[in-house]
Amino acid sequence: QVQLVESGGGLVQAGGSLRLSCVDSGRRFSSYARGWFRQAPGQEREFVAGMGRSGGSTYYRDSVKGRFIIFRDNAKNTVYLQMNSLKPEDTAVYYCAVPGSLHALGSPEDSYDYWGQGTQVTVFT
Numbered sequence: 469q470v471q472l473v474e475s476g477g478g479l480v481q482a483g484g485s486l487r488l489s490c491v492d493s494g495r496r497f498s499s500y501a502r503g504w505f506r507q508a509p510g511q512e513r514e515f516v517a518g519m520g521r522s523g524g525s526t527y528y529r530d531s532v533k534g535r536f537i538i539f540r541d542n543a544k545n546t547v548y549l550q551m552n553s554l555k556p557e558d559t560a561v562y563y564c565a566v567p568g569s570l571h572a573l574g575s576p577e578d579s580y581d582y583w584g585q586g587t588q589v590t591v592f593t
Contacts, residue, residue: 475491477561536550
């Protein structure tokens with residue numbers, strides 16, 4: 469059964485940090501690229517960061533470059549999103565996702581077919 473489970477969200481003051489985790493409890497996606505998306509109230513879901521299956525390629529949206537880091541631990545079937553210097557505009561529900569293709573690179577152009585339930589991140593001033 470496909471199951472991606474996010475955790476690590478919460479309430480944090482601007483300038484603070486959070487680390488999100490996404491566990492592939494079904495142990496199915498260790499060979500796949502992974503991605504993180506977010507959706508703020510009233511806005512469309514947007515790509516945040518992605519990583520290739522071997523970790524060799526990474527992608528970030530411009531607004532998080534230099535602040536967010538995506539990394540993975542395949543032995544733990546887990547992908548992480550380290551978020552530093554958080555801003556109120558980072559407030560959103562964050563989702564981890566897996567592309568449908570084994571050949572995907574984790575880029576924003578890939579088609580993501582599997583999704584977690586999301587974890588709320590709220591940044592206050």
